[in-house]
Amino acid sequence: DAGITQSPRHKVTETGTPVTLRCHQTENHRYMYWYRQDPGHGLRLIHYSYGVKDTDKGEVSDGYSVSRSKTEDFLLTLESATSSQTSVYFCAISAGQLNQPQHFGDGTRLSIL
Amino acid sequence: AQSVTQLGSHVSVSEGALVLLRCNYSSSVPPYLFWYVQYPNQGLQLLLKYTTGATLVKGINGFEAEFKKSETSFHLTKPSAHMSDAAEYFCAVSAENTGNQFYFGTGTSLTVIP
Numbered sequence: 001d002a003g004i005t006q007s008p009r010h011k012v013t014e015t016g017t018p019v020t021l022r023c024h025q026t027e028n029h030r031y032m033y034w035y036r037q038d039p040g041h042g043l044r045l046i047h048y049s050y051g052v053k054d055t056d057k058g059e060v061s062d063g064y065s066v067s068r069s070k071t072e073d074f075l076l077t078l079e080s081a082t083s084s085q086t087s088v089y090f091c092a093i094s095a096g097q098l099n100q101p102q103h104f105g106d107g108t109r110l111s112i113l
Numbered sequence: 114a115q116s117v118t119q120l121g122s123h124v125s126v127s128e129g130a131l132v133l134l135r136c137n138y139s140s141s142v143p144p145y146l147f148w149y150v151q152y153p154n155q156g157l158q159l160l161l162k163y164t165t166g167a168t169l170v171k172g173i174n175g176f177e178a179e180f181k182k183s184e185t186s187f188h189l190t191k192p193s194a195h196m197s198d199a200a201e202y203f204c205a206v207s208a209e210n211t212g213n214q215f216y217f218g219t220g221t222s223l224t225v226i227p
Contacts, residue, residue, distance in 0.1 A: 004156075031213055040122075042203060042219035043157075050213065058214070090156055098207045099145045099164035102215055104156035 003027055004105040006091050012111045019078040021108050023091030025071075032074040033092040033102065034058075034066060036085075043090065049074055050096070081112045115140045115206050119218035127226045132176075132191040134221045136204035139185065144206045146187040147215070148178055151201040160202075163187060174198070199225045 003026030013019055023032060031050055035043040035058075045058030047066040055066050063085060065077045078085055088109050092102040120135040138144055145164050149157040161172025168180040174197075178189045187204060204218040 033215075040219060043217040045214060048214065092157075094213070096213060098209060098211065098213060099162075101147055101159045101162055102205075103159070104149075106156045107154075 004091060004093055004103060006089075006105040006108050008108060009106065010109045012113065013081055014113055015082055016080050019081050019110065019112075021076045021089055021091075021110070023074045023076070023105060025074075025091075025093045027093060027095075027103075028071060029093040030071075030096045031094045031102075032068065033094075034064075034074065034076045035090045035092065036060065036087040037090060037107070038087050046076065046089075083112050086110060086112045115144070115208055115211055115216045117204050117206050117216055117218035119202075119204055119221050121221055122219065123222045123224070125224040125226055126194045128196055129193050132189070132194045132198065132223065134189040134202050134204075134223065136178075136187045136189065136218060137185055138187060138204070138206045140206060140208050142208045142210050144208050146178075146180060147205040147207075148172065148176070148187075148189050149203045149205065150174075151203065151220075153200075157203060160189070194223075194225050196225050196227060199223055 005024045007022045033048040034046040044060045049055045049068040067075045091105040094102045116139045118137045147162045148160040163180045171177045205215045207215045
């Protein structure tokens with residue numbers, strides 16, 4: 001399995017608090033992605049990174065920010081969490097070639113009360 | 114723009130019966146197509162992929178899929194369902210004009226009835 005670690009695996013917090021999720025990879029892959037998974041919506045891309053300090057928005061980026069200061073780490077931050085951001089968040093990595101698959105972490109289950 | 118449609122959010126089959134999960138895609142350029150499986154409380158695992166070449170691709174756990182350009186389809190099949198196949202299945206597409214993004218379908222939940 002691809003070496004991807006997401007932390008924390010579970011988190012419960014209150015509306016209005018900041019939350020940071022971490023994705024750590026040991027594969028030295030160039031591309032990293034953050035998705036959210038919600039019933040009936042499948043996976044939706046939040047942000048992705050194509051290198052250190054290089055990031056771009058995905059389909060559902062509002063309310064989220066990301067940072068990538070090292071190849072191996074990609075952070076997702078909810079500056080002021082809202083109940084609509086309750087979801088399961090997945091990190092994925094890829095070498096960058098489009099004919100190569102993305103590999104996924106085990107997810108972070110985030111509940112915002 | 115790319116998109117993926119998975120017909121049937123829930124599919125039930127009897128153990129030993131044929132599994133057929135449908136995926137249709139939309140792409141203005143030649144697509145790369147993927148099927149993933151997700152077990153409860155886990156991330157997505159790659160089942161198989163189509164990039165170029167043979168249109169019938171075989172994956173893990175006895176699954177296979179056929180790329181049909183004329184039908185813009187990439188349906189997933191398995192001749193004989195096993196209880197362990199119960200999971201969520203996702204089809205995904207990427208292409209040269211997607212900016213290294215993948216587009217996922219909304220998923221099909223497979224139930225296997227003993």
